Amino acid sequence: MQRYAAQRLLQLAPVLVSVSVLVFLMVHLVPGDPVQVMLQDYGTPAQAAALRHTLGLDRPLAVQYGVFAWRALHGDFGRSIRSGRPVSGEIALRLPYTLQLTAASMVVAIALGLVLGMIAALQHRRLPDYAAMVAALAGISLPSFWFGLVLILIFSYYLRWLPAAGADTPGSLILPAVTLGTSAASIIARLSRSSLLEVLRQEFIRTARAKGMREWRVLYRHGLRNALIPVLSIIGLQVAGLLGGAVIVETVFGWPGLGRLAIDAIFNRDIPMIQGIVLVAATIFVAVNLAIDLLYALVDPRIRYS
Amino acid sequence: MRAWASRPGDREDRNTKIARRRLLTRAAVAGAGAAASGWLSGLASPQAGAAAQGAPRRGGTLTLVLAQDPPSLDPQKTPSGDASHFLLYNMLVSADRSSDAFLPELADSWAIGEGGKVITFKLHPGVKFHDGTPFTSHAVQATISRLVDPQTAAPGASWIGPIDHVETPDDVTARLVFKQPYAPIFSSLRIIFLAMLSPAAIAKLGPNYGQTPVGAGPFKFRQWIPGDRIVLDRYADYAWAPRFYKNRGAPYVDGAVVRIIPDESTRVIAFERGDLDILPQAPAQAVSRLIQTNKYQVFRTPTDGGYYLGLNVTKPIFSDVRVRQALGWAINRDEVVDYALEKLAVPMDSPLAPTIWGYSKGLKHAYHHDPDRARRLLAEAGWKPGANGVVQKDGRPLAFTAWTFPLETNVRIGVVLQNQLKQVGVQMNIEQIETATLLARTPSGQHDAILISYGWPDADILYYFFHSSRMATTNRVHFSNPQVDRLLDEGRVTVDPAKRLEVYRELQETLLEQAPWIPLASPYAVTFAQPWVRDLYVDKYGDLLTNDVYIQK
Numbered sequence: 001m002q003r004y005a006a007q008r009l010l011q012l013a014p015v016l017v018s019v020s021v022l023v024f025l026m027v028h029l030v031p032g033d034p035v036q037v038m039l040q041d042y043g044t045p046a047q048a049a050a051l052r053h054t055l056g057l058d059r060p061l062a063v064q065y066g067v068f069a070w071r072a073l074h075g076d077f078g079r080s081i082r083s084g085r086p087v088s089g090e091i092a093l094r095l096p097y098t099l100q101l102t103a104a105s106m107v108v109a110i111a112l113g114l115v116l117g118m119i120a121a122l123q124h125r126r127l128p129d130y131a132a133m134v135a136a137l138a139g140i141s142l143p144s145f146w147f148g149l150v151l152i153l154i155f156s157y158y159l160r161w162l163p164a165a166g167a168d169t170p171g172s173l174i175l176p177a178v179t180l181g182t183s184a185a186s187i188i189a190r191l192s193r194s195s196l197l198e199v200l201r202q203e204f205i206r207t208a209r210a211k212g213m214r215e216w217r218v219l220y221r222h223g224l225r226n227a228l229i230p231v232l233s234i235i236g237l238q239v240a241g242l243l244g245g246a247v248i249v250e251t252v253f254g255w256p257g258l259g260r261l262a263i264d265a266i267f268n269r270d271i272p273m274i275q276g277i278v279l280v281a282a283t284i285f286v287a288v289n290l291a292i293d294l295l296y297a298l299v300d301p302r303i304r305y306s
Numbered sequence: 307m308r309a310w311a312s313r314p315g316d317r318e319d320r321n322t323k324i325a326r327r328r329l330l331t332r333a334a335v336a337g338a339g340a341a342a343s344g345w346l347s348g349l350a351s352p353q354a355g356a357a358a359q360g361a362p363r364r365g366g367t368l369t370l371v372l373a374q375d376p377p378s379l380d381p382q383k384t385p386s387g388d389a390s391h392f393l394l395y396n397m398l399v400s401a402d403r404s405s406d407a408f409l410p411e412l413a414d415s416w417a418i419g420e421g422g423k424v425i426t427f428k429l430h431p432g433v434k435f436h437d438g439t440p441f442t443s444h445a446v447q448a449t450i451s452r453l454v455d456p457q458t459a460a461p462g463a464s465w466i467g468p469i470d471h472v473e474t475p476d477d478v479t480a481r482l483v484f485k486q487p488y489a490p491i492f493s494s495l496r497i498i499f500l501a502m503l504s505p506a507a508i509a510k511l512g513p514n515y516g517q518t519p520v521g522a523g524p525f526k527f528r529q530w531i532p533g534d535r536i537v538l539d540r541y542a543d544y545a546w547a548p549r550f551y552k553n554r555g556a557p558y559v560d561g562a563v564v565r566i567i568p569d570e571s572t573r574v575i576a577f578e579r580g581d582l583d584i585l586p587q588a589p590a591q592a593v594s595r596l597i598q599t600n601k602y603q604v605f606r607t608p609t610d611g612g613y614y615l616g617l618n619v620t621k622p623i624f625s626d627v628r629v630r631q632a633l634g635w636a637i638n639r640d641e642v643v644d645y646a647l648e649k650l651a652v653p654m655d656s657p658l659a660p661t662i663w664g665y666s667k668g669l670k671h672a673y674h675h676d677p678d679r680a681r682r683l684l685a686e687a688g689w690k691p692g693a694n695g696v697v698q699k700d701g702r703p704l705a706f707t708a709w710t711f712p713l714e715t716n717v718r719i720g721v722v723l724q725n726q727l728k729q730v731g732v733q734m735n736i737e738q739i740e741t742a743t744l745l746a747r748t749p750s751g752q753h754d755a756i757l758i759s760y761g762w763p764d765a766d767i768l769y770y771f772f773h774s775s776r777m778a779t780t781n782r783v784h785f786s787n788p789q790v791d792r793l794l795d796e797g798r799v800t801v802d803p804a805k806r807l808e809v810y811r812e813l814q815e816t817l818l819e820q821a822p823w824i825p826l827a828s829p830y831a832v833t834f835a836q837p838w839v840r841d842l843y844v845d846k847y848g849d850l851l852t853n854d855v856y857i858q859k
Contacts, residue, residue: 034744038460040385041745041779042770050456082377084513093532149571158576164576165567167534171689254567254576256533264374269742 001297004305008290012283019282020072020275024065027271034081034269055271068275077276082268087276090261095280097167098257101180101250102242104173108181109238113188114231118224120189121196132189139186144245148179148252165254176253180245184238191234195227202226228299236292240285251293355603355835355842362553362841366857368562369583370790370850371573375532375566380516382453385461387498389586389850390536390564394436395501395521398427398446399492400548401763402459406663406803407493411548412441412522413480422487422801429478430546435504436526443480447472447755448505450482462499467491467798487799489806493663522546523854524557536564551853552841558856577834583857584842585834590648590715592830605833605844608652611761612659612828613642613719615708616771616783619822621754623704628687630821632772634673636680636730637723642827647719651827656814657768659828661846664765664797664810671818689731695730705733706754709747712738719826720757748782756782759829763847765810769794772817785822 035051045050052058056067071078077087120132155175156164162171199205202225208218246260258277265273296303324775346354370389377384381391398413413427431440450472453460467488473481484491494500507520524547525538544556565582570589574596579584588596597604617624617633624630639653655672658665684697684704692698696705708723710716720736727734736757739747747753760767770776773794774786793813801807817823831848841854 030743032740033746036745037742038385039459043459043461043466044456044464046456047459054457054459081331083375083516084378084380084383085517087328090532097533124652145569149569152572152575155578160579164579164581165569165572166565167531167582250533251568252572254534254565254569256531256566260533260568262403267740268377 001294001305005290005294008293012286015286016279016282017069020069020279021065023275025067027269029063029272030167030269032269034271037268038081056152068272072275072279077279078272079206080265080272080273081270082264087272090273091258091276091280094256094258094261097255098243098246098250098259101176101246101255101257102239104177105179105181105242106235107186108177109184109242110235112181112185114192116185116189117192117231118196118219120193121200122219124197129193133193136186136189139182139189142182143247144179146250147182148175148249151175151179152253165255167256172253172255176255179248179252180242183245183257184242187234188231188236192227192231195230196223199223199227202251223301229296229303232292232295232299236289239288243281243284266285322665324413329514340588348651355605355839355844358598362558362854363858364558364560364856366559366859368469368523368557368559368738368839368852368855368857369565369581370562371565371567371576371585373566373568373570373573376536378516379519379527379530381459381501382460382462382497382503383516384498388564390538391498391501392854393523393538393562393564394519394527395498395523396433396546397498397500398429398503399495400533400550401493401496402550407549409495409550410678411496412546418801422489422799423484425482425484425491427480427482429480431478433522433546434543435507435520435522437504437520439504439506440477441502441504441522442477443472443474444477445502445505446480446482447474448508449500449503452503453499453509454546462497465490465494465497465499467494489801490764490766493766522853525562528561533566533826537568538562538580538759540565547853549852550701553854557853562852575677577836580836583836583839584850586816586831587848588834590650590832593650601741602836603837603839603842605831605835605842606650607831607833607844607846607848608659608661609761609829609831610659610661610763610847612651612654612715613757613759613826614654614657615824615826616756616758617822617824618751618782618784620751620784621706623706624754626687627820628683629689629704630802630824631673631819632680632683632687632730633682633727633732634818634821634824635676635682636732637673637676637726637824637826639827640675640717641726642722646715646722647827650832651829654825654828657771657817657823657825658765658810658814659761661763661828662765663763664807666807666811666814669811669814669818673818673824677730682734684730691731694733695728695731696733703733704731705735707735707737708755708757709737709739709744709753710757711741711744712807715829716759723757723826731756732803749778751784753782765799765813768810768813768817769798772822783822785820787820790816790820 035048035057038051039048056064075088079085080087080090116132116136120129123129152164152175155162162175163169166172205218207221208222246257247263250257250259262277265277297305354756372388376388376390376836379390379394381387381707396412398411399408400411402409412430412433414430415428417426419426422852429443435441450466450469451465452458453466454469468485470483473483475481502522504520507515511518524541524544526541528539529537539561540557540559542556545554547554559683567576576582580849596602617630619625643649643651643653656665656669689697692703696703698704708720710720717736717738724734724736734836748756770780772781772785772790774791777784790813793809797806797809797813800809833844833848835842838857838859840856845851
């Protein structure tokens with residue numbers, strides 16, 4: 001198990017290298033010049049040249065990448081072109097907010113998704129099943145910027161229970177987490193329903209029932225645990241979706257997370273910032289999926305990593 | 307702030323502005339309801355809100371809002387100023403908006419010598435920065451040296467003009483010496499790029515000035531949670547507010563909070579919940595609903611810029627001036643105002659908006675809606691009726707693509723223009739393009755036309771848009787005309803205001819006649835304030851004047 005985890009962690013290296021090369025190429029291929037954006041064209045040529053030199057943008061691309069990679073290996077992503085502050089510092093300020101939001105919406109997604117999925121599976125082809133699946137379809141289809149605003153309108157404007165924007169009170173997290181978690185919940189609901197239905201048709205379930213096991217025990221020990229494996233892998237993939245969806249949700253709710261930092265960085269062609277954020281996001285994504293793979297073994301003893 | 311709406315993009319300007327220092331002329335003192343009804347009855351220039359009922363109260367917090375974080379709280383490291391900067395900093399002069407005059411701020415008086423090449427400022431004595439160090443002529447020198455140092459890479463550096471050096475004969479005298487006269491200097495001196503910085507803090511903080519900013523303004527820095535809020539404390543020693551304020555001392559409120567809320571709709575809801583005290587630049591679609599609630603103070607003010615259609619004159623179809631003029635006659639600006647801008651704008655008959663210093667009334671080359679004249683001009687230029695109602699010449703239709711930013715207002719204006727131009731046989735396509743891409747692609751002239759907006763309080767802004775020396779950068783229409791160059795150069799060095807106005811009148815006439823730009827409309831800024839915000843003023847550019855403000859809930 002440890003050996004497997006170590007191997008997987010080693011695989012992180014090539015992933016990060018390719019991601020960094022790709023992002024590096026992409027930010028240099030899209031039109032737009034960070035110096036131009038910063039000085040807004042009203043600067044003098046001397047200023048532009050000085051700034052370009054300070055940022056190292058006057059050097060060959062390969063050298064620029066080399067410098068970036070060498071520094072990044074030492075945990076230094078350089079300074080943001082826009083704010084002049086160290087990229088790692090800015091990410092460190094914003095990452096906790098995004099992790100909080102992602103974790104909270106994951107909780108919402110798993111709780112809501114599994115409950116809906118189980119209800120639907122157990123009430124197969126009855127009203128609760130249809131209701132749950134319609135809800136799930138709606139959850140996937142609702143665009144989060146719209147759904148978020150509707151939640152704000154109801155809970156923040158009319159009922160005044162929760163703040164509309166910001167991150168200053170614990171209640172601030174609720175609406176963004178629900179907004180972000182809803183579409184993931186829908187996917188989890190649909191998948192856990194079909195997975196559970198599949199498992200419940202298996203012969204070992206019939207055997208368990210036949211030997212007089214209580215129904216909730218059948219469900220929990222034999223049904224759910226077996227049904228969870230595909231669900232787990234989709235949860236891992238959903239984390240990527242949540243990190244991406246956070247961009248929109250953070251904007252709607254004024255949540256000071258990494259997603260908004262990324263958007264601003266892209267609009268401003270803040271190359272060091274874009275690279276830093278993408279590397280951090282890629283690392284998180286790989287780490288989460290590794291954690292999920294390790295979880296398989298816990299859920300299903302047949303899976304062993306050796 | 308609007309000052310930087312002058313850059314061609316206005317992505318960041320939306321809802322972020324509130325900015326320069328300005329003088330207020332109190333037009334009328336009105337309660338919330340009266341202010342709301344005044345909204346319907348034409349324009350009162352500077353607008354006063356809910357007025358004092360007895361003595362102002364101390365305490366409370368003033369909560370403002372921005373759409374995004376300022377890049378830096380260092381005024382020399384930001385391409386645009388906003389509420390957070392103007393609460394922290396003071397400049398040497400402020401502007402009297404009602405009379406085009408400039409008033410003392412940190413400078414008490416000034417004298418212009420050597421034909422405009424030397425300006426000697428007498429500084430206000432006893433001013434202290436937030437770090438406790440005194441404001442002296444050395445601060446003026448250090449601020450300007452840092453601004454023009456290429457290593458600083460200050461986006462606002464060019465606005466100081468051809469400065470040579472700053473002399474400091476004594477602590478309260480600062481002498482700005484220019485290589486040649488620079489007439490727009492006072493417009494520049496009151497913008498945020500020329501905010502006075504503490505020399506001690508410059509030495510101590512270096513490039514990190516913006517992380518713990520030190521100014522001489524009414525509020526001092528406490529905390530900045532990026533993406534969420536900037537928290538400022540009342541600066542108790544403040545005693546040098548510009549003289550148009552009743553309160554020349556420290557603010558009545560204990561502090562100010564600048565919230566960062568990127569989404570327009572969320573911002574409006576946060577305001578309606580009472581989480582925000584002031585909602586600047588309310589989105590057009592929310593304005594009439596907010597007014598109808600009759601709950602808030604409403605300030606409607608003009609702005610110092612506007613929308614225009616810029617034509618790349620190096621493109622074959624636009625190289626003929628008659629085609630450009632035809633576009634000028636084909637457009638109905640009233641419809642642009644009514645349909646695209648929800649009547650929250652005035653039509654523009656000059657490249658300069660009416661509030662910009664240098665704007666001339668009654669220009670004889672101004673365009674109005676005359677589609678027949680447009681058709682005649684096109685016919686004279688050899689364009690004949692062709693397929694699908696689009697005129698053509700040598701088998702090529704008169705069609706072009708205008709680049710604009712993916713902003714609702716820009717696109718709506720584009721659609722109105724598209725329809726109007728179609729009436730005279732011109733086909734206009736609209737392509738939405740993001741700011742950095744537009745900035746990168748226009749210098750090489752890949753575009754046919756651009757549909758964007760600008761803002762700046764002085765006519766010298768035209769230098770950037772039309773001077774042939776700016777071709778590779780801000781002259782996005784690739785326009786080159788010796789007479790225009792001469793007038794732009796002259797406007798810079800003509801220190802006598804009356805003569806300078808004449809120069810700009812001639813320039814506006816020439817630009818209208820040559821028609822590299824089709825001016826469209828200058829939008830209003832609509833600001834809402836909660837009823838408990840007392841003695842707030844919004845000047846004729848939509849900038850907030852907050853030193854008299856107190857909170858009475």
